Amino acid sequence: MSVLMYLIPIALLLGLIGLCAFVWTLKTGQYDDLDGAAHRILIDDDEKPPES
Amino acid sequence: MEQLAISDPLRVREQLDTTDKETGYRNLVKRGEDGTLSLSFLVSGVHCAACIQKIEGSLKAQNDIERVNLNFSSGLLALSWKGEEDRANDFASLVEGLGYGVKPFDPESFENTQKKEERFLLLCLGVAGFALGNIMLLSVGVWSTSAETMGMATRDFLHWISAIIALPTILFSGRPFFRSALKALSNAQTNMDVPISLAILLASGMSLFEVINHGEHVFFDSAVMLTFFLLVGRFLDFKARQSARSSANNLLKSIQGFATVVEGGQRRRVLIKDLTEGMIVSIPAGETIPADGEVVDGNSTIDTSLITGETLPNEAQEGAYVHAGTLNLSAPLKVKVAKAADDTLLSDIVKLMDQAGQSQAAYVRIADKAARLYTPVVHLMALLSFLGWFFVIGAEWQDSLLVAVTVLIITCPCALGLAVPVVQVLSIARLMKKGVFVKSGDALERLSSIDTAVFDKTGTLTYGEHRIVGEYDEQDLQLAASLASVSAHPASKGIAHSYAGELLKLDNIEEIEGCGIRGIYNDQEVKLGSRSWCGDAKTPESEHVEVWLATSSGRKTRFSLQDAIREDAQSTIVQFAKNNIHTVLLSGDRKQVVDVVSEQVNIDEHFAEQNPKQKFEKITKLQEQGHKILMVGDGLNDAPVLSQADVSIAPGTAIDLAQQSADIVFLGDNLSSVHDAYELSKTSQRMVMQNFALAVLYNIIAVPLAVVGMVTPLIAALAMSGSSLIVIANSFRIKFSS
Numbered sequence: 001m002s003v004l005m006y007l008i009p010i011a012l013l014l015g016l017i018g019l020c021a022f023v024w025t026l027k028t029g030q031y032d033d034l035d036g037a038a039h040r041i042l043i044d045d046d047e048k049p050p051e052s
Numbered sequence: 053m054e055q056l057a058i059s060d061p062l063r064v065r066e067q068l069d070t071t072d073k074e075t076g077y078r079n080l081v082k083r084g085e086d087g088t089l090s091l092s093f094l095v096s097g098v099h100c101a102a103c104i105q106k107i108e109g110s111l112k113a114q115n116d117i118e119r120v121n122l123n124f125s126s127g128l129l130a131l132s133w134k135g136e137e138d139r140a141n142d143f144a145s146l147v148e149g150l151g152y153g154v155k156p157f158d159p160e161s162f163e164n165t166q167k168k169e170e171r172f173l174l175l176c177l178g179v180a181g182f183a184l185g186n187i188m189l190l191s192v193g194v195w196s197t198s199a200e201t202m203g204m205a206t207r208d209f210l211h212w213i214s215a216i217i218a219l220p221t222i223l224f225s226g227r228p229f230f231r232s233a234l235k236a237l238s239n240a241q242t243n244m245d246v247p248i249s250l251a252i253l254l255a256s257g258m259s260l261f262e263v264i265n266h267g268e269h270v271f272f273d274s275a276v277m278l279t280f281f282l283l284v285g286r287f288l289d290f291k292a293r294q295s296a297r298s299s300a301n302n303l304l305k306s307i308q309g310f311a312t313v314v315e316g317g318q319r320r321r322v323l324i325k326d327l328t329e330g331m332i333v334s335i336p337a338g339e340t341i342p343a344d345g346e347v348v349d350g351n352s353t354i355d356t357s358l359i360t361g362e363t364l365p366n367e368a369q370e371g372a373y374v375h376a377g378t379l380n381l382s383a384p385l386k387v388k389v390a391k392a393a394d395d396t397l398l399s400d401i402v403k404l405m406d407q408a409g410q411s412q413a414a415y416v417r418i419a420d421k422a423a424r425l426y427t428p429v430v431h432l433m434a435l436l437s438f439l440g441w442f443f444v445i446g447a448e449w450q451d452s453l454l455v456a457v458t459v460l461i462i463t464c465p466c467a468l469g470l471a472v473p474v475v476q477v478l479s480i481a482r483l484m485k486k487g488v489f490v491k492s493g494d495a496l497e498r499l500s501s502i503d504t505a506v507f508d509k510t511g512t513l514t515y516g517e518h519r520i521v522g523e524y525d526e527q528d529l530q531l532a533a534s535l536a537s538v539s540a541h542p543a544s545k546g547i548a549h550s551y552a553g554e555l556l557k558l559d560n561i562e563e564i565e566g567c568g569i570r571g572i573y574n575d576q577e578v579k580l581g582s583r584s585w586c587g588d589a590k591t592p593e594s595e596h597v598e599v600w601l602a603t604s605s606g607r608k609t610r611f612s613l614q615d616a617i618r619e620d621a622q623s624t625i626v627q628f629a630k631n632n633i634h635t636v637l638l639s640g641d642r643k644q645v646v647d648v649v650s651e652q653v654n655i656d657e658h659f660a661e662q663n664p665k666q667k668f669e670k671i672t673k674l675q676e677q678g679h680k681i682l683m684v685g686d687g688l689n690d691a692p693v694l695s696q697a698d699v700s701i702a703p704g705t706a707i708d709l710a711q712q713s714a715d716i717v718f719l720g721d722n723l724s725s726v727h728d729a730y731e732l733s734k735t736s737q738r739m740v741m742q743n744f745a746l747a748v749l750y751n752i753i754a755v756p757l758a759v760v761g762m763v764t765p766l767i768a769a770l771a772m773s774g775s776s777l778i779v780i781a782n783s784f785r786i787k788f789s790s
Contacts, residue, residue, distance in 0.1 A: 004206070008213060011189055019182040026174055032167065036124025039101040 076310045076321040077140040080156055088118065090132040091140050096153035098127060106150055111143060156310065156323060173287045176225040180280040183221035184273075187214045191273040204266065211263045211270045218272035222256050225279050228286055252279055311335075311342040314386065331389045335380045341387065347372045349386035355379040355542075365542070381541075434459045437759045459758045471743035472497075474783040479736040482787065487719040488729050495715035498699040499730055500737035501680050505628050506671065506697065508685035509639035509649055511705060513621045515721070516686065518546035518597060518613040528609045532601045534558055535569045535580040543599050544569070544580075546613045568599075577604040620724045622653045627727045629656070634679075638667050640689055664689040671696050684726055686710050701726050739786050743779045750775040
């Protein structure tokens with residue numbers, strides 16, 4: 001059962017990393033504009049804006 | 053119809069906005085500590101990735117811009133730059149020049165508090181999700197083996213880790229429930245969050261006690277899971293409310309913007325929210341009136357469809373009182389502001405809606421009522437059987453516990469839990485096939501208990517659209533429709549919609565505000581418009597709305613238009629009467645018109661010339677008298693009453709806000725759908741009651757057997773599933789009911 005002694009901390013740590021990542025995405029406002037993100041993926045960074 | 057009436061003026065307005073270069077954005081610039089200037093404003097007309105790129109790219113190309121971000125969902129553009137404050141106007145006109153509409157935005161409005169609330173819920177949900185995953189990982193180990201195999205120490209160790217994860221999580225993620233429960237309790241009231249909080253806290257408290265005493269009844273997993281799933285529900289609920297609110301917000305945005313104030317011969321652009329009583333505002337034709345007030349100069353027609361729901365424009369002369377949100381159609385007006393923007397009829401509507409949304413949340417669903425009664429009884433029964441077996445009969449504590457567990461399993465309220473939703477899902481699916489969309493499951497439950505049905509007139513009992521009545525020459529009609537198709541005036545739309553054939557091509561078409569439209573066809577001038585402009589003054593007045601078509605050869609034709617009553621309006625009202633439901637007509641239209649309509653459809657009671665607030669009060673009064681109300685309406689003026697009524701139905705042609713406030717939306721021209729929905733709700737409620745009866749019957753037979761220890765947990769589990777199956781089978785009968 002000593003395997004638990006390091007498996008449980010590893011499991012918790014992995015979960016915690018996920019949680020931290022989630023909190024980070026939340027704090028940086030990545031859920032504020034969900035519809036926009038769906039469109040932005042189509043924009044190439046190196047492309048010039050279309051002439052109007 | 054009303055949807056068109058609203059969207060079209062906005063389009064006109066946007067066009068006007070772009071020609072009218074804004075100069076007020078300078079006042080909205082905020083200066084940061086490091087000298088960075090920032091500005092937020094609303095951009096309309098953003099549809100795709102290219103739009104985002106065009107706007108952001110063009111702004112980024114400006115040398116002084118530091119950061120630019122366009123939020124696609126809310127249409128909010130946030131800019132920051134270093135340098136001159138005056139650049140604000142340049143940026144706004146740059147975006148306008150690209151072909152998008154811009155409007156000022158006040159970042160301190162309540163959209164921000166909404167955003168905070170959403171983030172808070174998401175954070176609670178995220179933390180609960182993390183804790184749930186990890187505790188489940190440990191619980192699988194605890195469940196799959198016994199203390200003898202893994203050893204007391206290991207089990208306690210796993211329990212302690214669960215406790216360390218669970219307790220902070222519950223304190224953190226349970227806050228939405230605790231707060232709401234505390235708020236209710238401090239008002240000496242109770243709500244659903246009180247038992248939820250109690251259950252979560254009791255489960256965690258008892259588990260902690262067990263862990264300290266090396267016990268085995270540790271339910272941290274259940275407590276966290278309960279929190280997680282309740283939070284998911286809470287978040288979805290929040291999102292649904294938010295979409296309703298955002299349309300209310302859009303409404304407020306329509307009175308956000310600039311108004312032209314005239315002071316001592318000088319014109320000045322000010323923010324609408326800064327308007328104060330007594331200011332004189334100048335409103336060009338085609339613009340929305342920014343505040344309630346009295347006309348001091350000018351003579352125009354006003355489209356009041358936004359406020360009263362009526363489709364035909366009203367005349368506004370000097371001395372007339374006009375409301376914010378209505379549209380000035382034909383000529384410039386000067387209006388003396390009587391109420392500040394926060395105080396207008398339009399913001400009253402938004403406030404009423406918020407109020408109504410809260411009162412409806414107080415509705416207790418029948419399943420919740422049952423659960424509240426059932427859960428304590430079950431737990432008490434399990435406890436009593438344990439105590440009875442242990443103390444009275446003197447059995448071993450393990451055996452006593454086994455009996456208690458069996459009682460818990462056999463009474464698992466699955467059958468009760470299924471009794472309502474299965475019926476509702478099947479009924480909703482059946483209605484959907486008929487083009488009736490039910491937005492919430494409990495809407496049917498509320499619909500089945502109504503005793504009063506309140507109808508709006510325009511767009512509900514009538515088609516909400518002026519259509520041509522009578523027979524006309526095909527050629528005249530074609531000519532009139534061709535001219536009318538270019539105009540957004542309700543009467544023009546009525547003519548254009550009444551003609552299905554090919555349109556003619558006319559030259560030099562021109563719309564003359566307040567008169568009509570003219571154009572050239574086959575070298576002849578053709579006019580379509582009012583009697584005074586191109587009509588024959590000698591013809592006697594018609595009781596309907598009239599539009600004249602005149603050609604330069606002297607031919608004059610009169611078209612009569614009428615907002616026709618839906619074909620099945622009368623039969624629907626009669627059917628409701630057969631079910632002993634009191635019918636009421638509540639309209640914002642003039643008394644003569646309402647009298648005629650109510651006569652024609654045989655409605656029990658009618659009230660004319662009701663503004664949104666009066667409608668709202670009428671409904672609240674009826675509710676105070678103990679009536680359960682169904683509201684059927686389609687306009688903005690109906691939105692507050694749709695939210696306040698016990699249950700509400702809107703036609704698919706209703707404006708967005710009305711559709712969002714309504715519980716049920718029906719498509720097509722048939723008002724009878726309203727009655728169909730009512731009939732089915734009755735049937736489904738009967739099914740629900742039968743299901744409850746079945747579940748109770750099952751418990752009456754099974755529980756005593758379990759209490760006396762005649763069933764093993766395995767048989768109990770089978771019996772429980774069996775009862776659920778019976779309930780589901782019974783519910784499916786609704787598919788075959790007539």
